[in-house]
Amino acid sequence: MEELDESRFSSKALEDFQLIDRAVAGDEAAYAKLLQRYKRPVYHMILKMVRNIDDAEDLTIESFAKAFRSLHRFKKDYTFSTWLFRIATNNTIDQIRKKKLNTLSIDNSFTDEDGNSVSIDVEDENNNPQEETIKAQKAELLLVFVDKLPAKYQQLVRLRYYDELSYEEIAERIQAPLGTVKAQLHRARELMYEMVRNKRDHL
Numbered sequence: 001m002e003e004l005d006e007s008r009f010s011s012k013a014l015e016d017f018q019l020i021d022r023a024v025a026g027d028e029a030a031y032a033k034l035l036q037r038y039k040r041p042v043y044h045m046i047l048k049m050v051r052n053i054d055d056a057e058d059l060t061i062e063s064f065a066k067a068f069r070s071l072h073r074f075k076k077d078y079t080f081s082t083w084l085f086r087i088a089t090n091n092t093i094d095q096i097r098k099k100k101l102n103t104l105s106i107d108n109s110f111t112d113e114d115g116n117s118v119s120i121d122v123e124d125e126n127n128n129p130q131e132e133t134i135k136a137q138k139a140e141l142l143l144v145f146v147d148k149l150p151a152k153y154q155q156l157v158r159l160r161y162y163d164e165l166s167y168e169e170i171a172e173r174i175q176a177p178l179g180t181v182k183a184q185l186h187r188a189r190e191l192m193y194e195m196v197r198n199k200r201d202h203l
Contacts, residue, residue, distance in 0.1 A: 016080040024072050042088050049092050063088035153188040
């Protein structure tokens with residue numbers, strides 16, 4: 001195993017590496033610490049891209065779920081924040097293209113919390129042979145979340161994440177006030193954050 005060159009990284013980055021090692025070993029508190037540390041900056045980065053609070057909240061939970069599920073494959077060649085922000089950025093770009101979300105123009109790179117330049121890997125828009133696999137993995141991950149939610153939230157989450165309906169379309173579909181739909185989906189997201197944060201088996 002190659003020895004880590006600690007001089008390349010900030011003290012915060014080194015602390016992240018320790019948290020990752022603990023999380024991969026099964027320490028749920030380490031997951032919680034990583035989520036607490038980066039939830040807000042990831043959310044604000046995504047919000048700048050999509051300019052919609054509801055979409056930003058959805059994409060933030062997706063980004064952490066993807067990152068934590070792949071945490072065992074993380075390599076200490078760069079900081080955790082760089083890796084996490086790249087996952088969040090690419091996932092957001094994918095959804096922008098798929099849903100034609102209202103966005104600000106996207107530069108080719110941005111600077112993460114540690115001052116590192118993070119490139120945005122924009123893939124070709126032609127058919128991607130990995131697209132179906134990625135879609136299936138996302139569906140499998142969300143299915144784990146949905147099945148563990150209280151029954152009253154399950155339909156809403158399926159309509160939002162699987163059928164990809166807007167909040168207005170969901171309200172019309174289930175004949176409920178728009179405010180109720182938003183409030184219940186917000187609560188469902190908070191419950192999913194708890195799953196990501198507290199239960200390694202859910203990832």
